[in-house]
Amino acid sequence: MNDDTPAAPREEADPADTRDDVPYRFDRSHAVGDIVEAFEGLEAGVETETVVSVAGRLMLRRDQGRLAFGTLQDATGRIQLFATAAASPGFERFTGLSIGDWIGVRGAVMATRRGELSVRVDDWTLLARARRPFPDKWHGLTDPDTRYRQRYVDLWVSDEARDAFARRSQIVAALRRRLTDQGFVEVETPVLHPIPGGAAARPFVTRHEALDADLYLRVAPELYLKRLVVGGMERVYEIGRVFRNEGISTRHNPEFTMLELYWAYADHTDIMDLTEHLVAGVAEDVCGSTTVVYDGQNVDLAPPWRRASMEEVIAEHAGFEVSLDAGAAELAARCDSLGIETRPGWGPGKLMLEIYEKAAEPNLWGPVFVTDYPAEVSPLSRRHRSRPGHAERFEAIVAGRELCNAFSELVDPVEQRSRFEAQAALRAAGDDEAMAVDEDYLRSLEYGLPPTGGLGIGVDRLVMLLTDTQAIRDAVLFPTLRPDPGV
RNA sequence: GCGCCUCUAGCUCAAUUUGGCAGAGCAACGGACUCUUAAUCCGCAGGUUCUGGGUUCGAGUCCCAGGGGGCGUACCA
Numbered sequence: 026m027n028d029d030t031p032a033a034p035r036e037e038a039d040p041a042d043t044r045d046d047v048p049y050r051f052d053r054s055h056a057v058g059d060i061v062e063a064f065e066g067l068e069a070g071v072e073t074e075t076v077v078s079v080a081g082r083l084m085l086r087r088d089q090g091r092l093a094f095g096t097l098q099d100a101t102g103r104i105q106l107f108a109t110a111a112a113s114p115g116f117e118r119f120t121g122l123s124i125g126d127w128i129g130v131r132g133a134v135m136a137t138r139r140g141e142l143s144v145r146v147d148d149w150t151l152l153a154r155a156r157r158p159f160p161d162k163w164h165g166l167t168d169p170d171t172r173y174r175q176r177y178v179d180l181w182v183s184d185e186a187r188d189a190f191a192r193r194s195q196i197v198a199a200l201r202r203r204l205t206d207q208g209f210v211e212v213e214t215p216v217l218h219p220i221p222g223g224a225a226a227r228p229f230v231t232r233h234e235a236l237d238a239d240l241y242l243r244v245a246p247e248l249y250l251k252r253l254v255v256g257g258m259e260r261v262y263e264i265g266r267v268f269r270n271e272g273i274s275t276r277h278n279p280e281f282t283m284l285e286l287y288w289a290y291a292d293h294t295d296i297m298d299l300t301e302h303l304v305a306g307v308a309e310d311v312c313g314s315t316t317v318v319y320d321g322q323n324v325d326l327a328p329p330w331r332r333a334s335m336e337e338v339i340a341e342h343a344g345f346e347v348s349l350d351a352g353a354a355e356l357a358a359r360c361d362s363l364g365i366e367t368r369p370g371w372g373p374g375k376l377m378l379e380i381y382e383k384a385a386e387p388n389l390w391g392p393v394f395v396t397d398y399p400a401e402v403s404p405l406s407r408r409h410r411s412r413p414g415h416a417e418r419f420e421a422i423v424a425g426r427e428l429c430n431a432f433s434e435l436v437d438p439v440e441q442r443s444r445f446e447a448q449a450a451l452r453a454a455g456d457d458e459a460m461a462v463d464e465d466y467l468r469s470l471e472y473g474l475p476p477t478g479g480l481g482i483g484v485d486r487l488v489m490l491l492t493d494t495q496a497i498r499d500a501v502l503f504p505t506l507r508p509d510p511g512v
Numbered sequence: 513g514c515g516c517c518u519c520u521a522g523c524u525c526a527a528u529u530u531g532g533c534a535g536a537g538c539a540a541c542g543g544a545c546u547c548u549u550a551a552u553c554c555g556c557a558g559g560u561u562c563u564g565g566g567u568u569c570g571a572g573u574c575c576c577a578g579g580g581g582g583c584g585u586a587c588c589a
Contacts, residue, residue, distance in 0.1 A: 269588065
């Protein structure tokens with residue numbers, strides 16, 4: 026690298042030419058962020074004795090004749106490079122680098138006359154060429170399609186995106202740390218399910234050739250995790266991808282990350298305590314506070330969160346009283362007056378849920394636990410101990426979005442069978458989101474499931490909340506898109 | 513699924529309102545410059561205007577069909 030041969034003309038940078046003579050490894054002494062932290066405030070004009078090796082992409086270059094400045098960016102930040110024709114080897118080639126080229130640089134930490142913290146280029150090497158031009162250094166990428174399809178570019182030009190995904194990693198780590206501290210054991214259960222179950226959702230179907238059988242990508246890990254509680258794993262959780270063959274929106278991706286946990290000997294009220302402390306704790310861990318700003322509004326996550334029954338919330342936000350006792354006819358009439366489409370065969374529970382979702386939920390900000398869901402629409406949850414027709418089930422609304430779904434688990438195999446059969450009847454009637462009878466799951470219940478509380482948290486939603494992003498696509502690195510018709 | 517909007521150079525955007533030779537900044541390429549900060553200055557080059565039809569003397573612009581994307585809506589977390 027000590028020769029001063031001119032930079033290769035760009036025309037010779039044929040994308041098909043892979044014969045760059047670049048090293049197999051590079052010894053880096055510091056991440057850029059470490060240098061910035063250690064030398065912040067270095068006096069203008071000072072050249073230190075500290076020699077560092079850094080690596081990253083050259084994101085900007087300012088040639089100044091016999092002098093050149095560059096901006097090197099790595100995963101931890103940006104720092105200026107200071108090269109001179111007199112002292113920097115291969116100066117001509119250095120000024121011929123393209124924006125986006127990966128380089129390794131060794132040199133003394135210094136501050137320029139203007140006081141900009143820099144690494145003096147005492148030696149450098151090309152690590153990889155950027156054969157394609159990078160986006161505009163100032164405007165970056167604005168087309169969402171390009172940002173998602175070419176996230177590898179977006180991550181370089183969008184600080185917001187990089188920060189959000191760094192925080193996502195911290196959030197998931199904090200969830201694991203806190204659950205581990207509370208004695209929960211992390212497990213991995215099958216993604217390929219012979220029978221789709223655990224949630225009301227249309228599954229993706231796939232095929233195992235050797236077994237000559239259709240398999241379904243899981244819509245939830247629920248039934249396997251509860252089998253594990255039967256198996257004696259008293260506190261168990263899984264963080265994993267689930268798949269639902271449904272629409273895509275700012276809040277929905279066909280594959281998304283779910284945290285599910287099951288806690289033996291606990292009920293839904295224990296789960297509420299756990300949930301509010303878990304979410305507030307993770308916010309504290311990664312945001313430094315239990316108060317966060319979402320979409321310009323404050324969200325106070327400090328426990329305890331408000332707890333209100335579905336009827337209470339409907340009365341507050343829809344402005345009228347409802348009850349399951351009113352019967353299907355009256356509730357259907359309510360739906361009509363609200364402009365909610367109903368289908369024949371819907372029971373009072375489904376009708377009340379519709380009223381809640383259309384007339385009350387959109388007005389909720391939270392955090393609030395909406396409790397006492399109708400048993401009719403909760404095929405896996407235990408009947409309420411004192412309110413006939415209801416289940417010990419709740420969802421949490423935080424920042425106007427459903428964050429979790431939880432309940433005291435249904436443990437009675439006889440009742441579970443009849444709930445499954447009701448689901449199977451819906452399925453037979455054409456509801457492809459209804460569950461099927463899972464005989465093995467019923468058998469496990471016959472061996473005995475102790476009283477158990479369960480929780481499912483949409484991890485992507487939690488990430489959105491704590492990174493203040495409005496679209497799930499900004500919380501997922503590679504959101505599902507239509508296949509690119511032509512690269 | 514349905515409705516509305518959108519697609520111009522690698523990137524970010526223009527193109528006189530029913531149509532008249534498709535432009536600029538950045539990047540790239542050539543050059544000048546020893547303290548720049550989106551450096552500056554001079555020069556050069558860059559296009560299947562998403563695709564296919566149609567109307568017209570003439571279409572980036574108007575019409576039809578298709579494709580990608582965004583938003584809303586429906587199903588859902």
